[in-house]
Amino acid sequence: QQQVKQSPQSLIVQKGGISIINCAYENTAFDYFPWYQQFPGKGPALLIAIRPDVSEKKEGRFTISFNKSAKQFSLHIMDSQPGDSATYFCAASYNDYKLSFGAGTTVTVRA
Amino acid sequence: NAGVTQTPKFRILKIGQSMTLQCTQDMNHNYMYWYRQDPGMGLKLIYYSVGAGITDKGEVPNGYNVSRSTTEDFPLRLELAAPSQTSVYFCASTLGGSGRYNEQFFGPGTRLTVL
Numbered sequence: 001q002q003q004v005k006q007s008p009q010s011l012i013v014q015k016g017g018i019s020i021i022n023c024a025y026e027n028t029a030f031d032y033f034p035w036y037q038q039f040p041g042k043g044p045a046l047l048i049a050i051r052p053d054v055s056e057k058k059e060g061r062f063t064i065s066f067n068k069s070a071k072q073f074s075l076h077i078m079d080s081q082p083g084d085s086a087t088y089f090c091a092a093s094y095n096d097y098k099l100s101f102g103a104g105t106t107v108t109v110r111a
Numbered sequence: 112n113a114g115v116t117q118t119p120k121f122r123i124l125k126i127g128q129s130m131t132l133q134c135t136q137d138m139n140h141n142y143m144y145w146y147r148q149d150p151g152m153g154l155k156l157i158y159y160s161v162g163a164g165i166t167d168k169g170e171v172p173n174g175y176n177v178s179r180s181t182t183e184d185f186p187l188r189l190e191l192a193a194p195s196q197t198s199v200y201f202c203a204s205t206l207g208g209s210g211r212y213n214e215q216f217f218g219p220g221t222r223l224t225v226l
Contacts, residue, residue, distance in 0.1 A: 002153070009151065034214075043115075043201050043217030044154070089153060097142050097161075097207055098169070099215065101153040 003027060004092050006102025014110050019077040021105045023090035026071065030092040034099070035064065035075050038087045047088070048075070080109045112137050115218035117202050123224045124192040132187040132221050134202030141207040143185040144169075144215065145177065147198040154201065160185055161207065192225045199223070 005024045013019045023033075034049035050057045050064040050073065057064045061084075063076040077084055087106045091099040118133045136143065141162050146154040146169075156169030160179040174196060176188040185204075189196060200221045205213040 006153070041219075043203075043219050045217065046214045049214075097205060097213065098156060098159065099154075101155075103151055103153040 002103065003100040004090055004102040006090050006105060008105060009103070010106040010108070012108045012110060013077075013080045015080060015082060017080050017109075019075075019080050019084070019107050019109075021075045021088055021090070021107075022072065023074065023092075023102050024070075024072045025092050025100075027092070027094065027100075028071070029094040030100075032093040033064070033066065033073050034091050034093075035062075036089045036091065036101075038089065038104075040086075044089060077107070080107075082109045082111050085109045114138065115202055115204055115216050117200075117218035117221050119221060120219070121222045123226060124189075125226060126192060126194065128192050129188070129190050130192065130223075132189070132200055132202075132223075134185045134187065134218060135183050136185075136202075136204040136216070137183065138204060138206070138216065139182060140204035140216070141182070142205045142213070143179065144203040144205075145175070145185070145187045146201045146203065147171065148201060148220075149198050157187065157200075189223075194225050197223060197225045 035047045036044035037047040038044040061078045066073045090102040115136045144159045145157040155171045158177040160166045202218040203215040205215045
């Protein structure tokens with residue numbers, strides 16, 4: 001049973017557009033929500049992470065929005081670039097260092 | 112630092128064979144993990160370790176075994192390989208520590224096919 005539900009499974013966006021990936025969780029004990037980026041043939045790498053005491057975190061063109069009451073969080077990629085084409089995983093943890101991952105979203109940025 | 116290294120990169124096994132996937136980290140991390148990645152399924156935790164001599168099961172441990180005799184190494188053993196174990200396997204590590212949120216660093220993966 002997937003503890004973190006992620007959507008969409010894939011998306012295509014034009015260069016310069018906005019990519020939005022959504023995740024939902026049920027376990028209210030989760031207190032750490034990272035996003036990982038994975039390029040083909042590589043291992044995932046941490047992109048950005050948020051804790052539930054803030055509603056938004058921005059790092060460059062990447063923003064996490066967090067809605068604690070709805071138990072949802074999302075990743076926004078602004079001004080999407082071809083180099084952003086990758087698979088993105090949301091995840092959640094409750095401080096024992098075990099991450100529960102979403103199923104992943106493959107983002108394709110068309111030039 | 113090399114980070115997290117995994118060997119081999121690719122392997123084809125016959126049903127019933129055994130093998131060990133190697134994982135080494137040089138960051139002096141306490142926590143180490145093994146995941147498998149299947150298309151459309153995300154990453155599933157197989158086993159993890161919080162320090163040398165301590166291991167515990169994750170979500171999908173059946174058919175696998177691990178050991179952690181040193182801080183650096185965390186091998187994953189497959190006994191009696193089955194087609195259902197065809198997957199990409201990732202090892203990861205993190206520093207750990209009470210009250211801290213730690214980035215997991217992943218290796219490049221091992222692509223295993225069981226025929």
